[in-house]
């Protein structure tokens with residue numbers, strides 16, 4: 001059923017892929033019309049219309065931009081330590097970066113998924129994936145902070161992730177690298193790929209009220225590489241569609257060996273059926289190890305728990321869960337239109353764009369209109385039986401498709417560096433506009449939902465030669481904003497992004513503005529080391545640990561002088577920010593500290609651990625400009641030799657205080 005493509009054509013394609021990056025489209029210089037500036041200009045004092053949440057790729061972070069201005073509003077630390085916010089440096093946030101491999105201070109963040117109610121963004125949370133050490137994170141849109149991170153067992157390269165169902169019942173994560181199952185079973189020859197390597201798809205449930213995540217179950221599938229996915233919506237709610245490449249199940253020289261077949265697959269999963277089997281107890285428990293980390297807003301502290309079991313359903317044992325649909329040449333994006341009827345498969349080596357029909361897929365299943373040959377024991381629907389139609393000659397290297405509210409689709413083309421608009425019903429190409437250059441993902445606000453907002457399209461580009469002032473060998477990553485409100489797309493802005501932007505989502509500012517938390521209520525602070533007023537500040541010795549209960553308020557710390565610390569001591573500064581005023585954080589830094597700073601929000605308590613490495617005088621100071629007297633917000637810690645007779649004491653002004661007796 002599969003035909004091989006000949007070597008010369010593969011070579012030509014490789015050349016096109018290589019050369020495209022270095023070619024500058026002829027019209028690159030003056031593609032912007034004269035009134036473009038007024039369309040993106042947001043006057044001082046005015047808000048942007050949309051929040052745009054953009055994946056930060058290998059930075060491991062999520063960034064937030066305003067649209068249409070392209071202004072960077074915030075970088076939200078998720079998987080990587082962030083010295084600006086002290087993320088991963090404070091004792092309270094370190095557990096967030098714990099995994100079954102220990103503390104992992106980095107990941108590769110690719111995709112962004114907003115929580116949904118009835119197929120529309122509800123503005124509660126945004127989910128992001130850690131591609132490298134498979135993890136899924138939930139960011140709270142009330143605080144713009146990472147609230148939870150869950151590691152995914154039996155997975156490697158969490159690329160096909162995170163994609164949510166219509167009401168965020170599940171956030172789904174498919175493994176990019178098929179691997180043998182976790183544990184000792186993974187010690188097998190690589191050459192036994194076809195026998196031992198399996199794909200796993202994690203269904204992570206989300207509590208509607210609290211957002212708490214939990215790995216509900218995993219599906220064990222044939223050993224393909226899952227690339228991307230989308231859930232069905234509307235009529236196709238209850239189904240999931242995954243793009244798969246390497247249906248050849250090759251394990252070496254994938255560039256050639258995973259491109260042999262003329263068609264790979266879209267894997268259609270009836271997840272409601274899978275859920276029924278799980279509820280009926282058909283899943284098998286497997287011993288695994290994965291971390292589940294949560295941040296508690298009351299104690300201002302994260303906890304990390306290592307979990308040891310997951311429930312796995314082997315899809316080859318349940319014939320009505322999974323169906324393969326042939327899709328030409330290494331599908332990348334797999335996108336479902338707002339009605340839920342049309343599924344677009346973007347074969348990145350294909351010269352056409354297949355659009356599949358949900359109704360036809362259901363009909364084919366009912367009539368068993370399958371290929372005579374199964375794939376790894378699972379039915380393969382005949383291509384023509386599932387196909388609605390093909391967009392002919394759309395461009396080269398299709399990657400991703402988003403939708404507007406008027407029945408149009410927009411697809412990014414990496415090789416030909418363009419965005420192409422086409423009509424979903426008649427599959428006619430309506431417009432094409434160049435990108436500068438080599439576009440990857442694209443995003444329309446609400447473009448993956450049942451009700452897209454339309455208006456703008458943002459292209460996220462991989463190579464930006466000549467768009468910005470050069471910055472040495474590496475140039476800024478780039479986003480390009482197009483106005484799509486008319487018949488023709490119009491490029492209206494370039495803006496740089498932190499690297500490397502993959503997918504993004506945007507929601508109207510009005511959805512998030514009323515939810516914003518301005519302060520943490522100091523009375524609700526349940527941190528065990530909080531000092532809720534200067535009267536509660538103290539210094540305690542517990543063996544070689546010194547706990548400093550210290551407060552910050554404009555413009556001093558209490559205490560600001562500490563003596564009696566000795567070499568060999570571990571000093572814990574528990575800093576409580578007493579402010580109850582919006583946008584008045586305080587920072588905390590110590591000379592010579594081997595980690596980072598703290599950045600403490602109003603009403604919050606955070607802890608910096610410091611192990612002095614020499615005797616002498618060590619200034620502490622506020623790192624975040626907080627008032628006209630911010631420079632005065634400082635103090636001293638004196639460190640004496642081990643066994644010194646300097647008593648542990650602390651003071652503010654002329655009020656010296658003796659430390660409480662040592663506690664063992």
Ligand SMILES: [Cu+2]
Pocket residue numbers: 554555585586587622623624625626627630633
């Ligand atoms: Cu300050």
